[in-house]
Structure formats: structure tokens, C-alpha cells
Amino acid sequence: MLPSFAFKWMKQAGHIRKSGLPNRRAQDGEKREWLCWDCEQLFNSFETPFATKIFHPYDLDRSVRVRHGEWMAKFCASVAWRSLSVLQEDGKFELLTEEQAALGERALETWSRFLLGRYKHAGEFELHIITFGEIESTSLSVSTPNINRYLTRAIDMDLASNSSTCFSYSKLGPFAIFGFVQSHPGQWRGTKIPNGAGWFQPHTITVPKQL
Template identity: 90%
Template structure:
């Protein structure tokens, strides 16, 4: 598990560096980013027994029924349980790579010890990860919500032609879609946000069901 997470974190941070994301970091953070890449690489190659200060954390997601925080995006359930995403998050004191693979995400910490994160760190050599209680900073919810909004805006730019292709895929096997995790997540978003949940790429799929 540890090497899998290190592999994903290394690939993501390498891709983000090649995409010029390090230019938005402070000089110290950029240097730490290079060190994190070297550390994760040597850990993968068996030259290091652990990742040191560059910790790896995993967070699993499920559907939510309500949120006590304001400004929750109407695609939050679909984002948490279905979306694929990658980002380099940084502020004045914290920096981490973010690799979201459907219902779980891997965080590769480049700067700042994640002291407020409890129950998410992957122990060195761990081969499995079971459900358990976790403690996280509120700022993480704000970050996830922002990423959900980003994905929502990207999906809203899909061309009409591509939307028709998506709708055709749903029509080709409607039962599979109605039994899918995507449909369940969409139902939860509809329960929470009503018609606002349809204002993205699933609108055409929802219309297919409404049409019978």
C-alpha cells in the first residue's frame, strides 16, 4: 500500500512539475518538491525504508446526506465518489500533491507536518487499509468543495456534440446506468440540491430517465 501510494504521488507531482505548477510555489516549496520526488523515488526503488517528512495519506469517500457547511457545490456526491482529479495545493505554510482516483484520494505532503490529520497516514510497508474513524481540518472540506466546483465548471464546457454522445451511451444500456454508482451519487445530489444538481454533464442523462 505504501509503495502504491508513493508511486501515485510521485507520478502526479512529476506531471504537475512538467506542467509548470512549481512556478506557483515559493522557492522553498519548489525545493521541497524536488526533494519529495527524490525521496519517493528512492523509497520505490528500495533505497529508503520510509518516506521521512514527505508523508503519504489516504482518504476514502462515500456519499453524504447533508453538509453543515455553506456553499456546498451541487455535484459534491458525484465528485467525492466518482471524479478523477489531480492538483498541487499550496499556501504559505502547506503544500501537497492531490491524486483523486474515484472514491479515494492520495495526498503526498511536500511541506508541513499534517498534525491535524489523524487516521489517514499510510504506515511504511502497510499492505491494506480498512475503514476507520479519521480527523481532518475543516480547510480540507473547503478545498474538496473548490475542486468539485472546478470539475463542475469544466464539465459544463462540454460541447453539445459530446453531450449527445454521453446521452447515447446512457440510452444504449439504461439499466446499467440506473444501477451504477454515478446514478446513486446523482440521486443523493438531487435530494440535497434539487434542480441545481442537474446543471452539469449529468443533465442529459437525467433527461433520458425523465423521458421514460
């Protein structure tokens, strides 16, 4: 369900392996037959500029500076929508509070209407993005030996929540997209995707310590 260009990129450097079957090579990412041909083309209109102008250039040069249009927010919304839809279909909403599950339904509807041009923005269901690089040094005890490989190469999705916060997490190599379902992400600075034009470039960000 996540964009195919990310899996093609992963295969260029090795093989795709899924967490449930780590010793078996996979040919591609998971697919679900949800989208009609028109919707596939609509999603491609956001994926292509993100892949060609941001994803692949950033993979080669971490200092890349790119001017983007509304397609950036639409791409992030499409990824958040797909991830949250998969997580809902797989029963993850059962782990949420009743309020969070209802907000999850609203987030899906809002992102869908934004993608179709019926809404001008994602409203309260904000979209945020951060980029990862390798950890060169840390004062913390890191128990995962392959953490740098995960941060820079892995493709992943999940649903994170506690009693007051809920968001989807979609990871495409060094990029992580967060779709907020509950709670205003006030502690997050420099990560929110603008609704229209903006710059993708190196800058300082702030995220909660718990992340």
C-alpha cells in the same frame, strides 16, 4: 499518468470526460512516456494488489477490511510521484515559494528512491489517504450540485499550497492520496499510510477544516 485501472473502472459506469473539454468523450487518461518497461512492471506490482484487494472491493462494499503489506505505501508513493511530476512538468512549481519548489524536488527524489527500494520509507514527505462517500446531510451551504458524483467517481490531481503547507492531491474515484511536500500534517489523524503491513478498514479520521 494516473493508474489505468481507475480509468477502466470509470468507463464501466459511463464515459471519461476531461475538465478542459467536458463535452468530448475521452478513451483513456492522460499518458506521458516517462517510464521504462522495468519501471512499468515495478509500478504494476503495487497497482495490482491495490486494485484487486482494496479499490474494487471497497467500490462494492464500504465496510471491507483488508490486510495489506508494503505495497500499499509503495502504491501511494507511486501515485504521489506521478502527480507531482506532472504538476512540475506543467509549470505548477512556478506558483510555489522558492523553498516549496526545492522541497518538491526533494520529495520527488525521496519517493523515487523509496519506490526503488533504496529508502525504507518516505521520511518527512509523508503519504496519507482518505476515502470519500456521498454527503447525506450537512449544515453547510453546498453550491456544487454534483458534489457527490465528484467525491465518489471523479479522477483528479492538483497541487495545494499556502505560505506554510504544500501537498499533491491525487484522486482515484472514492480514494484521495496526499503527498506532503511541506509541513508536518499534525492535524491529520488516522490517514497516514504505514511503511509496512497494516489494515485498510473503516475507522475514524480527522482532517483540517479547510480541506
